[in-house]
Amino acid sequence: MQIDKAEIIARELIRESDAAYLTTIAPDGFPATRGMLNLHSPERYPLLKEYLGERAAWELLFTTNTSSQKMSHLRENPKVSVYYCRPQLWSGLLLCGTMEIVTDMSVKEALWQPDWTAYYPGGAGDEDYAVLRLIPQRAELYHQLDGAKWEI
Amino acid sequence: MQIDKAEIIARELIRESDAAYLTTIAPDGFPATRGMLNLHSPERYPLLKEYLGERAAWELLFTTNTSSQKMSHLRENPKVSVYYCRPQLWSGLLLCGTMEIVTDMSVKEALWQPDWTAYYPGGAGDEDYAVLRLIPQRAELYHQLDGAKWEI
Numbered sequence: 001m002q003i004d005k006a007e008i009i010a011r012e013l014i015r016e017s018d019a020a021y022l023t024t025i026a027p028d029g030f031p032a033t034r035g036m037l038n039l040h041s042p043e044r045y046p047l048l049k050e051y052l053g054e055r056a057a058w059e060l061l062f063t064t065n066t067s068s069q070k071m072s073h074l075r076e077n078p079k080v081s082v083y084y085c086r087p088q089l090w091s092g093l094l095l096c097g098t099m100e101i102v103t104d105m106s107v108k109e110a111l112w113q114p115d116w117t118a119y120y121p122g123g124a125g126d127e128d129y130a131v132l133r134l135i136p137q138r139a140e141l142y143h144q145l146d147g148a149k150w151e152i
Numbered sequence: 153m154q155i156d157k158a159e160i161i162a163r164e165l166i167r168e169s170d171a172a173y174l175t176t177i178a179p180d181g182f183p184a185t186r187g188m189l190n191l192h193s194p195e196r197y198p199l200l201k202e203y204l205g206e207r208a209a210w211e212l213l214f215t216t217n218t219s220s221q222k223m224s225h226l227r228e229n230p231k232v233s234v235y236y237c238r239p240q241l242w243s244g245l246l247l248c249g250t251m252e253i254v255t256d257m258s259v260k261e262a263l264w265q266p267d268w269t270a271y272y273p274g275g276a277g278d279e280d281y282a283v284l285r286l287i288p289q290r291a292e293l294y295h296q297l298d299g300a301k302w303e304i
Contacts, residue, residue, distance in 0.1 A: 018239040023175045023183040030248040031175040031183040033235035034294065083185035087170040096182040142186065 006141045006148035010084075013093045013141075014040050014060075017084035022062065024073035024080055024099075032073065036062050038084075039111065051110050058152050059135050060095070061102070061111060065119070066130040074099050074132070082134060091143045095136035095152075102131040158293045158300035162236075165245045165293075166192050166212075169236035174214065176225035176232055176251075184225065188214050190236075191263065203262050210304050211287055212247070213254070215263060217271070218282040226251050226284070234286060243295045247288035247304075254283040 014020075019035035026032050039061055042049040052061070060082060064070060074080070080099045085092040102108065105124070108131050112124040120126035140149045166172075171187035178184050191213055194201040204213070212234060216222060226232070232251045237244035254260065257276070260283050264276040272278035292301045 019237070021173055021185055021235065021237075023185050023233070025177065025181075025183060026248070029177075029229075030231050031177060031185075031233040032246055032248065032292075033173055033175050033183075033185060033233055034246065035235075035237050035239050035244050077181075079182050081175070081183040081185055083173065083187075085171070085173075085187050087187055092187050094184055094186065096178070096184065140184075 001141070001143070001146045001148040003148055003150045006139075006143075006150065009091070009143050010093045010139060010141050013084045013086060013091055014038075015042060016086060017041070017093075020060070020062065021083040021085075022070065022080060023083070024070050025077045026073055027076055032069070033083075034070065036064070036082075039063065045113070047113065048111065056135065059133060061107070062132040062134070063111060063116075064130050064132060066128045068130075071101070071130060074101065080134065082136070089144070092141070094140040095134065096138050097134050097136040097152075100133045102133050107131060107133075153293070153295070153298045153300040155300055155302045158291075158295075158302065161243070161295050162245045162291060162293050165236045165238060165243055166190075167194060168238060169193070169245075172212070172214065173235040173237075174222065174232060175235070176222050177229045178225055179228055184221070185235075186222065188216070188234075191215065197265070199265065200263065208287065211285060213259070213263060214284040214286070215268075216282050216284060218280045220282075223253070223282060226253065232286065234288070241296070244293070246292040247286065248290050249286050249288035249304075252285045254285050259283060259285075 023033040078098045081096045109124045120129040175185040230250045261276045272281040
């Protein structure tokens with residue numbers, strides 16, 4: 001598959017995937033995957049569509065708890081992958097790169113959703129509210145027995 | 153959550169998940185995830201229900217292509233995780249362990265599905281038809297803001 005076509009399918013998959021599957025590497029060397037909120041889905045996060053649409057093309061943002069296991073994994077080893085997929089369509093996108101912990105309060109505030117006070121009672125300033133940023137280095141798309149690999 | 157309750161939910165999740173998300177570690181240290189056929193779903197693979205039901209309680213079997221990237225990852229580093237989930241139910245199961253490549257032809261033949269000749273023209277004896285086995289060492293279940301971790 002041509003890269004330009006693969007990029008179009010990849011972006012659609014990011015928008016349509018039920019969740020983002022983030023994998024970190026635990027200190028004992030085993031990978032650890034968990035589903036993350038897919039903030040890049042305009043259907044699920046309509047309030048974020050404009051803000052995320054104006055940011056860098058391949059920047060992916062995630063929220064999590066500062067106290068979570070993935071954060072302790074990331075501090076030791078920031079190499080991660082994120083997988084987006086639609087199993088029914090035989091379509092999957094693997095993105096690999098180095099995850100950053102975002103400390104910029106303007107980004108944390110821009111992502112904040114009103115109903116997240118259930119998880120972070122202190123709002124966007126809550127110490128347990130963390131934001132992660134991935135600008136992937138490489139992508140692999142599998143789509144209905146076709147696919148592509150490219151550097152970003 | 154009590155472990156016995158978590159195990160019940162975990163087994164249900166394995167049966168109901170659209171796919172199994174297998175993560176290997178690439179030689180450059182990045183994790184790599186891809187969706188795999190969920191052979192342990194009786195809805196998707198009714199012909200396998202009896203055979204798999206008679207095998208060891210936590211044995212998970214997968215099929216793949218001998219020539220695939222995951223196989224070259226596994227030969228260098230067999231530490232993997234498999235993730236099952238139902239994102240709509242906020243339910244996810246992480247299983248970590250060491251993946252084995254199955255060479256026992258009786259297992260490969262027992263898993264064989266008639267329509268797989270589209271992928272492996274030579275049938276169960278096709279050189280590109282590979283079977284993988286995971287007996288996980290540890291499990292982590294997340295289920296609707298509750299969860300459990302245990303050794304298997």
